[in-house]
Amino acid sequence: MGMGVNLLSANTHNIIMAMTGSGLFTPEGPAIYHYDSRTKEGRLLLAELIARPRLSLTYPPxxxxxxxxxxxxxxxxxxxxxxxxxxxxxxxxxxxxxxxxxxxxxxxxxxxxxxxxxxxxxxxxxxxxxxxxxxxxxxxxxxxxxxxxxxxxxxxxxxxxxxxxxxxxxxxxxxxxxxxxxxxxxxxxxxxxxxxxxxxxxxxxxxxxxxxxxxxxxxxxxxxxxxxxxxxxxxxxxxxx
Known part of the structure; x- marks a missing residue:
């Protein structure tokens, strides 16, 4: 919702360094995200995003x-x-x-x-x-x-x-x-x-x-x-x- 672009946020999962999550975000909200501060397990996040969100009819002003x-x-x-x-x-x-x-x-x-x-x-x-x-x-x-x-x-x-x-x-x-x-x-x-x-x-x-x-x-x-x-x-x- 800020810049009006898709944002891919990738982190190494390292709870000791407070690196606890990642996500795929769009101008309309999160497509998928994961937060885990208790285990050391990683997770691969997959989602389908609009390639050019600025061309979408729902693109925010x-x-x-x-x-x-x-x-x-x-x-x-x-x-x-x-x-x-x-x-x-x-x-x-x-x-x-x-x-x-x-x-x-x-x-x-x-x-x-x-x-x-x-x-x-x-x-x-x-x-x-x-x-x-x-x-x-x-x-x-x-x-x-x-x-x-x-x-x-x-x-x-x-x-x-x-x-x-x-x-x-x-x-x-x-x-x-x-x-x-x-x-x-x-x-x-x-x-x-x-x-x-x-x-x-x-x-x-x-x-x-x-x-x-x-x-x-x-x-x-x-x-x-x-x-x-x-x-x-x-x-x-x-x-x-």
Whole structure:
């Protein structure tokens, strides 16, 4: 749904390195995917994809990913941000302290806006809104802009950003947007059990990632991944053979 092209995501299955899944994705949703964090077994995924999705009658219209987020003011009164690491990237987080409301979190050029209502906030679960605008990676670096609503591993805010696989809190609604500096943005919604949620959310033409109805299962994360290709540093020189 981001670039409007087919995406083939291949990973070596290595649960020790948190490499736990792969998939074949189309502009209309996942064709097939597999997630497994418990065994060392691999799996070959096969699916039939449209060769030229742009020619499809159901090809989604272009999205202005920053339109909504740049048209509204920052939601007021959230100065209590803190930092946390997601796979070594330092995010700026703000805890969702109420059952419903709206929040803004900014980092660098990126401001992320969230409007939400939880249906059954669990007392032992903490959710945060996070923003990241910077380089990801060690040897080879990529520039990401990320807005994420995510569940923390525990009620200790120091655990926010650590891997989570299960949740109990459902949402009546959520709407996530950001002031992205790129048109290459990829949405992702994950439910408890690390399950995708095709058909349960939509992306509006003004860049809002929005639930169509109450989440059918508890929510782990809803995220917008933006790629600023033009800000990637030069690829490190490979040694000559």
């Amino acid at each position: 272009a999205i202005n990913w920053s339109l909504h987020a740049t048209s509204i003011n920052k939601f007021p009164g959230q100065n209590d941000t803190f930092s946390g690491a997601v796979r070594k990237d330092i995010f700026t987080f703000s805890e969702l302290k109420r059952k419903a409301g709206n929040y803004t979190v900014c980092q660098g050029d990126l401001c992320c806006h969230l409007d939400y209502q939880m249906s059954n906030k669990s007392k032992d679960e903490v959710y945060v809104l996070g923003a990241f605008d910077g380089l990801h990676g060690s040897t080879i670096k990529y520039h990401w802009q990320i807005c994420t609503l995510l569940k923390c591993k525990s009620t200790d805010l120091d655990t926010c950003g650590q891997p989570v696989e299960t949740a109990q809190t459902k949402f009546d609604m959520f709407s996530l947007s950001g002031t992205f500096s790129t048109s290459y943005v990829f949405p992702e919604v994950l439910y408890s059990g690390v399950q995708l949620a095709p058909g349960e959310f939509e992306v509006l033409r003004d860049g809002r990632l929005r639930s169509k109805h109450s989440t059918s299962k508890p929510l782990i994360t809803a995220t917008l991944f933006g790629r600023r290709y033009e800000k990637d540093p030069p690829h490190p020189l490979r040694p000559s053979p």
